[in-house]
Amino acid sequence: MLGAALTEPLLARDYQVTPFEDATPLLDFPDALRARAESLGTLFLPGFLPAEVVGAVRGFVRRLADEHGWTQPDASNPPTVKGMPGAKLNGRGWDDPHWVDLQTALRLSPEFDALAEHPRLHFVLETLLGEPAACATANYAWLKLPGSPEHTTRAHQDLYYLPKSTRMWTVWVPMVDTPEDLGPLGVVPHSRDLGLLRHASPFIGIEDTRGLDWHSQAVQCGDLVIFDALAIHCAWSNVSATDVRLSADIRYEPTSLGGETGLRAVV
Template sequence: MTSSAMQKICDFVDCSGATQDPDQLRYLAAQNGYLYFPGLLPVEDVLAVRRAILHIADRHSLLRAGLDVDEGIRKEGVYIDLEYDKPTPPALQRFYNEILSLRLFNAFPHHPMVMGLIESLLGEPIFVHPRHICHILFPGRFEHTTEPHQDFHPVGGTPNTWTVWISLGDCDSDLGGVAVACGSNRRGYLDNARVISGELLDNETEWHWNPFSCGDVLIFNSLTIHRGRDNITADRIRLSTSARYQTVREPVDAAALTPHWGWADWVELYADWEEDDLLKYYWQSLELNIRT
């Protein structure tokens, strides 16, 4: 459930003009705590990931029969909630692990357009955490809308970590998406409980958000407060991905190198991949500064 209202909402600042200008990218990122690139990715590249995930959802009987799977319409009365504080039924774990084992899903955060941008932003060799996340929000499940938080709380490592959030498909105001508190990165690392409760946010907090079109890319710093917005549609599932990027040199928490949720290990997730696939364990060939 969203704990505090968003009184002030402005559109994201379009940073497309800065893609070839690292100084401008860094300036905007430092000022606003985020960068937004409408239409950065080819729509087909994003839709391919969406389709693959929805086909898994269909096999798990989560979608309404007789409709185009690509629409992502949930079966009447069916929903899944992924919760940190409650045990997750094994069938749901299997559903999520199937997504995590898709090669396409694991390759997506390595998209050259995204890697190129983060390299320009950070100005030195970078790597993407293999802990790639699929966000799945069923309609009307408002208590599962992501609360305001800074990613540094769960992710740790270096605060110079950047999350890339990508909507898998168009995301209008009914589907919600993600909003960021502009400039909140400049407040430093805050008490997570007080961010979640809304205590450290007020009516003057300037939230940036606008509908997302398929191919838009949102990048935010791990100190930037952001939140999900409710999915108020009648029957549409919201799908998005988030991956985290940093320099090879700076500290990374060991957990960032493990699969999301920990319901399977890499050996299980890679079971159907080609034996010599270079995407497997790609981070192990880097000289990382791992903190346990």
């Protein structure tokens, strides 16, 4: 049963899904922005980041992905990425040695640093935390190839994996334009009110969330979704015939924690 669950595509159309609530009008009202985030456990900010900042990270990631034979080279670096026919990540995807090497290179790159430390991001995170935010170390670039439902990010809560990180906020950044068939993020609003739910395993996450109301929609490069450690979230399966979904998870915690959660920044 576990194996079947991990290979079955996760599709938004099988769930109760409505679009994200645009939090842009609240950016000039910090108290209201914080209240929205604390109520929903998530914020959606379309077009929030400069396309060139996100594009620089995309270009860095796709150059490495090209070298590993996952993607088709395109020096113009458009906000769409074509997969190499037949390309696959080994194992569970995140344990593929080449994928691990890509993460190490990414975290050391000036392109990623410019994104993670962007003043607009820090403005929002400091508003949510009520104090300066520090970028943590558990940050990743995700590469979801077409025809790989076994590598879908299933519904889960980050606090299950990071139990000390109760004040952590994650910023999900699509690095490519991501229509529904490419597998954008899905988040259950108000799921922090449910507490930490039972996870069937570290790999399958929360088994059945069909009775919950989800927020999700097609997104573009420059949009971002922010969510807290108790937010139930997933990334729908990439069912595109040819395109690759590239995205980044960037995590932040209060600077005042001083490293006690194990997610501290290396800077």
